[in-house]
Amino acid sequence: MKSTNPNSNHLPLVKVAMPPREKLLPNLEKVLYSGMIAEGEYVYQFESEFAGSFGLPIAIATSSGSAALHIALILSEIGNGDEVITTSMTAEPTNMVILQSGATPVFADIDCQTGNLDPDSVESLISERTKAIVVVHYAGFPANLKSLRFLADKYGIVLIEDCAHALGATYNGKNIGTFGDYAIFSFQAIKHMTTVDGGVLTMRDLTKAKKAKRLRWFGMPKGVPRTKLDVSHIGFKYNMNNVSAVIGLSQLENIHQLIKKHIENGIFFDNEIGNISGFEITKIDVCSKPSYWIYTLLTDQSDSIIKCLGDIGVVASKLHRPNHLHSLFTPYRRNLPGLDSYYKRLVHIPCGWWVSQEKRELIVETLKSM
Numbered sequence: 001m002k003s004t005n006p007n008s009n010h011l012p013l014v015k016v017a018m019p020p021r022e023k024l025l026p027n028l029e030k031v032l033y034s035g036m037i038a039e040g041e042y043v044y045q046f047e048s049e050f051a052g053s054f055g056l057p058i059a060i061a062t063s064s065g066s067a068a069l070h071i072a073l074i075l076s077e078i079g080n081g082d083e084v085i086t087t088s089m090t091a092e093p094t095n096m097v098i099l100q101s102g103a104t105p106v107f108a109d110i111d112c113q114t115g116n117l118d119p120d121s122v123e124s125l126i127s128e129r130t131k132a133i134v135v136v137h138y139a140g141f142p143a144n145l146k147s148l149r150f151l152a153d154k155y156g157i158v159l160i161e162d163c164a165h166a167l168g169a170t171y172n173g174k175n176i177g178t179f180g181d182y183a184i185f186s187f188q189a190i191k192h193m194t195t196v197d198g199g200v201l202t203m204r205d206l207t208k209a210k211k212a213k214r215l216r217w218f219g220m221p222k223g224v225p226r227t228k229l230d231v232s233h234i235g236f237k238y239n240m241n242n243v244s245a246v247i248g249l250s251q252l253e254n255i256h257q258l259i260k261k262h263i264e265n266g267i268f269f270d271n272e273i274g275n276i277s278g279f280e281i282t283k284i285d286v287c288s289k290p291s292y293w294i295y296t297l298l299t300d301q302s303d304s305i306i307k308c309l310g311d312i313g314v315v316a317s318k319l320h321r322p323n324h325l326h327s328l329f330t331p332y333r334r335n336l337p338g339l340d341s342y343y344k345r346l347v348h349i350p351c352g353w354w355v356s357q358e359k360r361e362l363i364v365e366t367l368k369s370m
């Protein structure tokens with residue numbers, strides 16, 4: 001319960017960002033008592049503003065990032081017996097959804113300096129059964145999209161970007177989410193932006209949008225009387241509701257300023273930590289601009305650094321467990337030397353909007369003294 005005390009000196013690794021009460025609550029009250037709390041006009045307004053704000057061709061709002069990813073896999077016609085090349089260095093939903101689709105997750109290795117998929121490893125695993133590559137921009141650092149896009153085109157497979165950690169990151173001057181055939185975003189509680197829970201699916205081929213919208217609502221089109229429509233395919237309860245959309249619309253008013261704070265802190269740490277001996281910072285491609293959801297540093301002393309920062313009230317951790325280590329994924333385990341090295345040396349530290357100048361300097365001084 002310590003982390004919920006606003007007066008605590010404790011610096012969390014992740015934190016919920018809510019718009020100021022006076023801005024959010026009047027709009028929330030309006031929608032809550034409007035009689036229209038399910039999917040409706042606020043959702044469609046949110047979709048349009050989100051797409052505009054992040055340079056996406058379309059935004060289809062969902063109940064979660066996982067739901068958006070599931071729809072992307074179905075639209076890619078992935079099912080039993082198909083293989084999806086993916087990363088183990090991610091939150092569990094990425095790979096859980098691949099299993100839910102009936103496909104086999106094939107874990108490619110990662111680059112031990114970036115934490116992201118290594119395109120050479122990906123290419124070595126492409127088989128006749130490979131239908132897609134799911135690439136995660138881990139911790140907010142864009143993956144090597146140029147090489148992965150090239151591989152997807154070369155082998156005629158689908159590229160799906162999991163942008164859950166990387167809202168606002170860019171690659172070659174373009175927003176992430178615009179390189180894949182599909183891309184998903186998550187608005188779960190602790191992401192850059194939250195709608196309590198929610199997600200967005202975007203896509204290159206807009207002719208798939210109609211099917212995507214049916215998939216998110218039990219296979220039915222909206223706006224047609226139930227007695228007059230025909231359900232011909234399985235669909236899901238994956239739609240966003242108006243209440244989440246109102247929170248999302250409020251969040252969008254400040255999202256770029258908030259992401260800017262993550263980036264300022266991230267660049268500060270890059271400059272400072274990069275110069276401390278015994279520490280390595282995440283290698284960043286010259287053409288990519290991360291959005292630093294959480295900061296990633298690499299050190300041979302990861303356990304003692306985590307403990308030492310904990311002693312001064314700064315929560316540092318490895319945050320995730322490589323997914324292939326879960327017993328569920330035992331059948332898909334393979335040798336991943338790049339991941340082993342990265343994970344052993346990994347330390348995540350807070351760098352979001354809640355990290356003040358004073359706190360970030362304290363972190364750097366503490367690391368220097370180690």
Ligand SMILES: Cc1ncc(COP(=O)(O)O)c(C=O)c1O
Nearest residue numbers: 064065066091093094164186188
């Ligand atoms: C990398 C990654 N992908 C997908 C998801 C799924 O998002 P959601 O929790 O909105 O379903 C998450 C978040 O939990 C995530 O961290």
